[in-house]
Amino acid sequence: MEKNFYGNLLPKLELLDKTFTSEIDYYRNTGKAKDEIDPIEHFKHRIKSEKSLKEKLERRHLPITLESAMAELTDIVGFRIVCTFIHEIYAIADYFKNHTGLHLLIEKDYVKYPKENGYRSLHLIFEYTDGVLAHIPFELQIRTVSMDCWASLEHQLKYKHQIKDPELIVTELKRCASIMASIDINLQTIYQIIKENDA
């Protein structure tokens, strides 16, 4: 991946990527140590590629410079946690929101308030409060498997410009998002019933 654009900043971004990844690993291992099921289905992380970064700056009519990117973008370093149940989204979010070394800058709850197209996910922008990584914002996205599956398909749609009848596809995708959200709630309900029976 081309990241020359970041110049001397790249090692710092790589350290941020590595540090927060280890925080997530610690969270998973703590859960496992308590004989609980790993709350995380899968986890991805990345430093935004130069191409993608420049495209985003262009889309926002911002100068194509590192200074502009660092000042205006909050997802240069990004993490995505995919979990099984809706309640896990908020449990994971609470864990990091209560982390003493982290400061929450922005919270966008597209689970409770989905985007117009049906997109659902929890977006949190954090920064470390101290040390060499202080004040570099990074994004943590948390969503369920079905939310992730939907987002993946919707993302593909953005890059396929030859789709016949795109309005129909957009409407159908929104309907799928609503059905998947409904299934997420049913699974969450069944999970609660099983837990109540255990208690």
Add this chain to the structure above:
Amino acid sequence: MNLLIVEDERELSNALTVLLEHNGYQTDVAYDGEEGLNKIHSNYYDGMVFDRMMPKMDGIRLLQTIRSEGNVTPVILLTARSEIEDRVEGLNAGANDYLSKPFSMKELIARIEAMLRSSNATTCGEMHFKNILLKKDCEELQSVFSSISLCRKEVNLLTIFLKTPGKIINKDICLSHLGVDSNPKELEIYIAYLNNKLVSIKADTHIIKTADGYFLSD
């Protein structure tokens, strides 16, 4: 389907009960208009049959009262009078159909079935309550914040609660709307699905369990 018969002639109301239950309906009986009104205020009915001439409160007044309260449950009015003026008065008071005594039991059953079909057709479309909108045709529940899909069973169940918010609907009636082969445990799960979906769209209402059944908070 749960029907209310408001008829002061005990022999006729007994015969109607036996016949309707034989045809698969659950029935409840009141013997005068006031008792009928009390039952309507405290129970859920899919359809009702009122006699026109009754002690304490006649069928026309009973109809006018429940319609003025916003109750849209379909009603067939029974009467010994068959003058056009009387039919028009009954229909204007809010009756969905009118049958003159003496009538054939077969015809009454056919008219009840037609009335319930028609009622279901008119409550297709959309139902509003507080900050929620149930779109029955596309099986979707909406608020200004979000929307969520429902399955057919959830739509059927929510529909009876939306018809009579605040009124306790007994478990047997809920089960009859959930579908054949449904059992009370399944009903509890579907109520939990609906409640979690109401929470997910930030609805200002939810379904509350009581000893006898469930009701939609108002």
